Amino acid sequence: xxxxxxxxxxxxxxxxxxxxxxxxxxxxxxxxxxxxxxxxxxxxxxxxxxxxxxxxxxxxxxxxxxxxxxxxxxxxxxxxxxxxxxxxxxxxxxxxxxxxxxxxxxxxxxxxxxxxxxxxxxxxxxxxxxxxxxxxxxxxxxxxxxxxxxxxxxxxxxxxxxxxx
Amino acid sequence: xxxxxxxxxxxxxxxxxxxxxxxxxxxxxxxxxxxxxxxxxxxxxxxxxxxxxxxxxxxxxxxxxxxxxxxxxxxxxxxxxxxxxxxxxxxxxxxxxxxxxxxxxxxxxxxxxxxxxxxxxxxxxxxxxxxxxxxxxxxxxxxxxxxxxxxxxxxxxxxxxxxxx
DNA sequence: CTTATTATGGATAAAATATATCCGCAATAA
DNA sequence: TTATTGCGGATATATTTTATCCATAATAAG
Numbered sequence: 001x002x003x004x005x006x007x008x009x010x011x012x013x014x015x016x017x018x019x020x021x022x023x024x025x026x027x028x029x030x031x032x033x034x035x036x037x038x039x040x041x042x043x044x045x046x047x048x049x050x051x052x053x054x055x056x057x058x059x060x061x062x063x064x065x066x067x068x069x070x071x072x073x074x075x076x077x078x079x080x081x082x083x084x085x086x087x088x089x090x091x092x093x094x095x096x097x098x099x100x101x102x103x104x105x106x107x108x109x110x111x112x113x114x115x116x117x118x119x120x121x122x123x124x125x126x127x128x129x130x131x132x133x134x135x136x137x138x139x140x141x142x143x144x145x146x147x148x149x150x151x152x153x154x155x156x157x158x159x160x161x162x163x164x165x
Numbered sequence: 166x167x168x169x170x171x172x173x174x175x176x177x178x179x180x181x182x183x184x185x186x187x188x189x190x191x192x193x194x195x196x197x198x199x200x201x202x203x204x205x206x207x208x209x210x211x212x213x214x215x216x217x218x219x220x221x222x223x224x225x226x227x228x229x230x231x232x233x234x235x236x237x238x239x240x241x242x243x244x245x246x247x248x249x250x251x252x253x254x255x256x257x258x259x260x261x262x263x264x265x266x267x268x269x270x271x272x273x274x275x276x277x278x279x280x281x282x283x284x285x286x287x288x289x290x291x292x293x294x295x296x297x298x299x300x301x302x303x304x305x306x307x308x309x310x311x312x313x314x315x316x317x318x319x320x321x322x323x324x325x326x327x328x329x330x
Numbered sequence: 331c332t333t334a335t336t337a338t339g340g341a342t343a344a345a346a347t348a349t350a351t352c353c354g355c356a357a358t359a360a
Numbered sequence: 361t362t363a364t365t366g367c368g369g370a371t372a373t374a375t376t377t378t379a380t381c382c383a384t385a386a387t388a389a390g
Contacts, residue, residue, distance in 0.1 A: 001166055001167065001168050001169075001249060001254040002166065002167070002254055002256070002348090002376085003166050003254045003255050003256065003283070004166075004347095004348065004349085005256065005258060005348085005349080006348090006349085007255075008255070008256070008257065008258060008260060008279065008280075009260065011279045012260045012261075012279065015279070027364090027365065027366085028365080028366075029365090033264060033265065034264045034265065034266065035260050035263055035264055036260065036262075036263025036264040036267065037260070037263070038349085038350060038351080039351095040350065040351050040352070041349065041350050041351080043366080043367085044349095044350090046366085047366080047367065047368080050366085050367085057365090057366055057367085058357090058358075058359095058365080058366080059356070059357040059358055059359095059364085059365050059366045059367080060357055060358025060359050060360095060363095060364065060365060060366085061358065061359040061360060061362095061363065061364045061365070062358085062359060062360085062364080062365085063357085063358070063359085063364075063365045063366065064365075064366085065366090076279065076282050076283070084166055089166040089167055089168050090168050090172075090173070091167070091168070091170065091173070092173065093170060093173060095173060095174065095177045095200050095201065095202070096177075097201075098200055098201025098202070099198060099199045099200055099201040100198065100199065100321055101199065101314065101317045101318045101321050102201070103310070103314055107309075107310065107311055107314060110309075112305075112306065112309075113297075113301065113302045113305035113306060113309075114173065114176045114177065114180070114241065114302055115173075116305075117241055117293075117294065117297040117301075117302075118168070118241070118294070120293060121289075121290045121291075121293035121294050122290065124286075124289050124290060124293050125286045125287065125289060125290040126286075128282075128285060128286035128289050129282065129283070129286050132278075132282040136278065136282075137278045137279055137282070140277075140278035140281075141277065141278060144272075144275075144277075144278075145268070145272065146272055149266065149268055149272060152266045153266045156265055156266050167347085167377090169376095169377065169378085170377085170378075171377090171378085192335090192336065192337090193336080193337075194336090203378085203379060203380080204380095205379065205380050205381070206378065206379050206380080208337080208338090209378095209379090211337085212337080212338065212339080215337085215338090222336090222337055222338085223336080223337080223386090223387075224335085224336050224337045224338080224385070224386040224387055224388095225334095225335065225336060225337085225386055225387025225388050225389095226333095226334065226335045226336070226387060226388040226389060227335080227336085227387085227388060227389085228335075228336045228337065228386085228387070228388085229336075229337085230337090
């Protein structure tokens, strides 16, 4: 069971956007440089976040990305769902129906107990991610980072962010 | 995020082995036929289950597989871990360390809050699976299945199981 | 002891998915 | 009007999953 790297990148990208002063935008090139990830691939995740209404994009000269709503209102599950989709990780192929003793469709009104258990477990997983907001992440990072690093990040953001017209 | 089909197959295979009378063995060919899945690939999962000590294998003429311990003592997490491994689904690539404001190793003594949140969520996922035993699954299936189907399965097992020498 | 049967482990092939890149188009500010 | 920036689609590459095969070891039965 593997989560795509895009989720990690998207989460970190959102965490950076959360540091941005309001009314400011950060272009994807700058974002990719900051994160040290391949720009065109990050673009994919940003588009997904944009479609999901998590970030807002502005085209044009001084364009870029910003959070579409407050950091408190964005959870890690929102980001994961936007980038990875919401298809269940456990794919039930209805093994019950196969083979010499296969059950008829009528005998399978609901998911078997195996599939049900995996689905319950995944529901919990999603719920756990949904309890962590972007503001939690940012607060945690602020607590951990050295003053020096925070300063450097702030300076870099001021250098690379564009003001929204 | 996707779980391999092997987990589903392995779980159903174990559920069948749990129905087997004690001192009986079921060869993999029969198991694959019963489940309606490709025999050589199922063999892979059975080997993994065998290495993990979940099923016991016996080579030779009247050989085959049986559960290595009681169904109460085998959980869906045991099976998943045996087949898929225990590598965390969230792969932290330490994005913090990248780019113009990258943190030094010394500034990253522990996992960032994003990685930590995903790891917590996954720990819950595993725990949820660990609360479901094979005997729960078998009991659930027994409750759902028609008497006719249960009869057919019993007959088929008697037909295809070998007695252990 | 010989033979038939069955699991093991490694090598390999095919298919699917994740990762990465590119380009033409639309939108927008200056 | 022009330069910049995101959007969406098409495409290439790498990795993983899925599937198969074979030589070997183990074992029961004749």
